[in-house]
Amino acid sequence: MDGPQTLAPIFARKGSYLFLAHLHPDGDVLGSMLGLGLALMGQGRRVTLAGPHPVPEPYRFLPGAQWIQQWKDASGSYDVTVLLDCPDPARTGGLLESVRERGTTVVNIDHHQDNRRFGDLNWVDLSASATGEMVYDLLQYFGWSLTPEIATTLYTALVTDTGSFRYSNASPKAFRIAAHLVAEGAAPARVAGELYEGRSREDLRLLGQLLQRIETSADGRVAWLVLPSELAGNQDLIEAEDFIAYPRSIRSVKVALLFRELQPGQVKVSLRGKGEVNVAKIAARFGGGGHPNAAGCTVALPMDAAKAALLDAVALALPPTA
Ligand SMILES: [Mn+2]
Structure with a gap:
């Protein structure tokens, strides 16, 4: 599997979607799941967002973060379960296993070289600077519009995974996407302020x-x-x-x-x-x-x-x- 086109049939479905975060969620997993989750909500899909740990304080400004539920056990059943930026299903703290027992199609979207290809559909792109970049590609492929809220979530994924565009994965593509996200309403100064200027004395x-x-x-x-x-x-x-x-x-x-x-x-x-x-x-x-x-x-x-x-x-x- 090598691109968003292979995921097209699954995201065209009108069913229910569950997004699962991994333990100790970071900016890439949260930004990616919120970006794709908000886009699917915009398409009228039923979306549930959950993870084994609470959203850390610096990421609570992310649009939609208030909808991410903290689960000890998985509840309900879903047509599609999406994991983003999660190379190893064990990192859902058992949530994926219990959702899977009740029957669901698991979609695995990630950029880690050690991804275990645990999904029913796997899209792993080692060249992506962040999983947020892959979600951007996916939204572009479907022609789903970037709201300022979605732009903010994906921009945050890129900023955090590239160390504020300082690491070697800060590719020309990452900058091009970031430029587009800023044009669509992501505010770099606000995001940086939320991420890096929230310390107490x-x-x-x-x-x-x-x-x-x-x-x-x-x-x-x-x-x-x-x-x-x-x-x-x-x-x-x-x-x-x-x-x-x-x-x-x-x-x-x-x-x-x-x-x-x-x-x-x-x-x-x-x-x-x-x-x-x-x-x-x-x-x-x-x-x-x-x-x-x-x-x-x-x-x-x-x-x-x-x-x-x-x-x-x-x-x-x-x-x-x-
Ligand atoms: Mn990542």
């Missing part, structure tokens, strides 16, 4: 303390930050801050890592590269995945052991210094 002080904890390897090519377990209660801050951007921002750094203990003996690791090392390959060796320059995994080890294992793997993956 206390959160900024806390961030300052956390930055003191950044460590680097002797050669300066690896930097990492271990989030203290006391932070676990501050989920809003965790969702709002792109903590890994700070170790990554050091000039000499080629690979940045963020470690966070989810519970004793379980550590979530995020990895970012700058082109020298494929961090998705490292994450895959620990059961995770992602993109060549942005990946993650969850390791069943105490913090010190998890840190040692990942830092060893990164050191081995780096090219020898001249």
